[in-house]
Amino acid sequence: MYKSVIIGVGGGRAHGHADAYQYVKRGRVVAVCDLRPKAMDDFADKYDVKARYTDYREMFEKEKPDLAQVSAPPNLRLEVLEAAESAGVPAVLVEKPLAIQGEDYLALRNFAARKPKVKIAINHQLQFHPCRQRLQKLVEDGAIGNIRFIEASSGMNLAYQGTHSLQAIGAFNPAAPSAVFGQVSGVKGLQPNRQEHYAPDQSLAAVEYDNGVQASLRCGENAPRVPRGGAIWQHKRIAVYGMSGYVHWTMWGWETFIDGAYESGEHEYPEEDVLGQAAMCEAMFDWLEDDSKIHPLNLERALVDFNVILALYASALNHKVIELPYQPEADLVPKLRQALAD
Numbered sequence: 404m405y406k407s408v409i410i411g412v413g414g415g416r417a418h419g420h421a422d423a424y425q426y427v428k429r430g431r432v433v434a435v436c437d438l439r440p441k442a443m444d445d446f447a448d449k450y451d452v453k454a455r456y457t458d459y460r461e462m463f464e465k466e467k468p469d470l471a472q473v474s475a476p477p478n479l480r481l482e483v484l485e486a487a488e489s490a491g492v493p494a495v496l497v498e499k500p501l502a503i504q505g506e507d508y509l510a511l512r513n514f515a516a517r518k519p520k521v522k523i524a525i526n527h528q529l530q531f532h533p534c535r536q537r538l539q540k541l542v543e544d545g546a547i548g549n550i551r552f553i554e555a556s557s558g559m560n561l562a563y564q565g566t567h568s569l570q571a572i573g574a575f576n577p578a579a580p581s582a583v584f585g586q587v588s589g590v591k592g593l594q595p596n597r598q599e600h601y602a603p604d605q606s607l608a609a610v611e612y613d614n615g616v617q618a619s620l621r622c623g624e625n626a627p628r629v630p631r632g633g634a635i636w637q638h639k640r641i642a643v644y645g646m647s648g649y650v651h652w653t654m655w656g657w658e659t660f661i662d663g664a665y666e667s668g669e670h671e672y673p674e675e676d677v678l679g680q681a682a683m684c685e686a687m688f689d690w691l692e693d694d695s696k697i698h699p700l701n702l703e704r705a706l707v708d709f710n711v712i713l714a715l716y717a718s719a720l721n722h723k724v725i726e727l728p729y730q731p732e733a734d735l736v737p738k739l740r741q742a743l744a745d
C-alpha cells in the first residue's frame with residue numbers, strides 16, 4: 404500500500420483529497436501537515452489520521468511518503484517540490500494554480516529543466532472525471548472528426564479556475580499552443596489575498612495551437628453560465644467542435660452531436676469529482692510503477708499551459724499577439740494591477 408501525505412489541510416480543498424481515498428485502491432493517507440494545529444486536528448480527526456506535523460520537511464523525513472499531495476497556496480510550490488526532491492519523495496501531486504506570475508513560473512521551469520527524480524503532476528482532476536473521460540475518448544477516437552474549434556470557460560478567474568479550463572482544452576487537443584491574443588479587465592482579483600491567487604476579474608483569450616485548432620477561453624465574470632446554475636465555481640464548461648459534430652461538457656451535464664444524432668444527460672459534479680480525484684491518484688501510482696506511464700497532468704504540460712496565461716497577460720498589457728513559448732516579463736501582476744486600476 405502506498406503511503407500518501409497531505410500538506411495544507413486547514414482549508415476546504417484538502418477534504419477533496421482525503422475523500423478520494425475511499426476509492427483509491429493502492430494508497431492511504433498516513434500523515435498530514437498544516438501550520439494551523441487546530442484546523443489540522445479537525446481535519447485529521449475527521450479522517451482518522453494519527454500523524455500530524457506543522458513542518459512538512461520533518462514529515463518527509465519521518466514518514467518517507469510515496470506521494471505528497473499539496474493543497475497549500477501557490478507561493479509554496481517551488482519550496483515544497485525542492486524539499487520533496489531532496490528528501491527523496493518519489494511523487495508529488497500539487498494543487499492548481501501551478502504558479503502566480505512570471506518569476507515563480509520561471510523558477511519552476513528551471514527546476515523542471517534540472518530533471519529532478521521526483522515525479523510531479525498538477526491536481527486538475529477533471530481530466531479523470533468519468534464523463535470527461537468518456538467525451539475525451541470519443542474525440543480521441545475521431546467521433547467528431549478533426550477538431551476545428553474549442554470553446555472553454557469558467558465562472559471564476561484564471562487563478563481560481565481558468566487553469567482547469569485551459570487544461571481541458573489540452574485534454575481534448577494535446578497540441579502545442581502557438582499564439583495568444585487576449586483582453587482582461589477588473590482589479591478585484593489582483594488585490595493581496597491570503598490564498599495568493601491573483602488574476603483579473605474577467606478575461607478572454609483566442610489561443611492558436613500548432614495543429615491549426617483555435618480555442619476561445621473566457622474566465623471570470625464574463626463567462627457564460629452553466630444550465631442548473633449554482634455558485635460561481637459551478638460554471639466550468641468546454642465545447643469541442645469537429646468536422647462531423649461536437650461534444651459539450653459542463654459541471655452538471657453533457658451533450659454530444661455526432662453524425663446528426665443529438666444526445667444529452669446530467670451528472671452530479673461531487674460524485675464525478677471524488678471519482679476523478681481517486682483515478683488521478685491511481686495514475687500517479689501507475690507512473691511510480693512504470694516510468695513509461697507518464698501522468699497526463701505532468702509538470703511539463705502544466706508549464707506549457709501556464710505559459711499561455713502569462714502570454715494572455717502580456718497580450719492584454721501590450722496590445723499585441725504573443726507568440727509562444729513566451730519568455731515572461733517581470734512583475735506581470737503588479738503591472739496588471741496598475742493598468743486595470745479605476
Ligand SMILES: NC(=O)c1ccc[n+]([C@@H]2O[C@H](COP(=O)([O-])OP(=O)(O)OC[C@H]3O[C@@H](n4cnc5c(N)ncnc54)[C@H](O)[C@@H]3O)[C@@H](O)[C@H]2O)c1
Nearest residue numbers: 411412413414415416417436437438474475498499500598
Ligand atoms: N482542484 C480543485 O478542484 C480545487 C478546488 C478548490 C481549491 N483548489 C486549490 O487548492 C489549494 C488550496 O485551496 P484551499 O481553499 O483549501 O486554500 P486555503 O488557503 O483555505 O488552505 C490552505 C491551507 O494551507 C496551509 N498552509 C499554508 N502554508 C503552509 C505551510 N508552509 N505548510 C503547511 N500548510 C500550510 C494553510 O494554513 C491552510 O490551512 C489552492 O491552490 C486552490 O486553488 C483546487
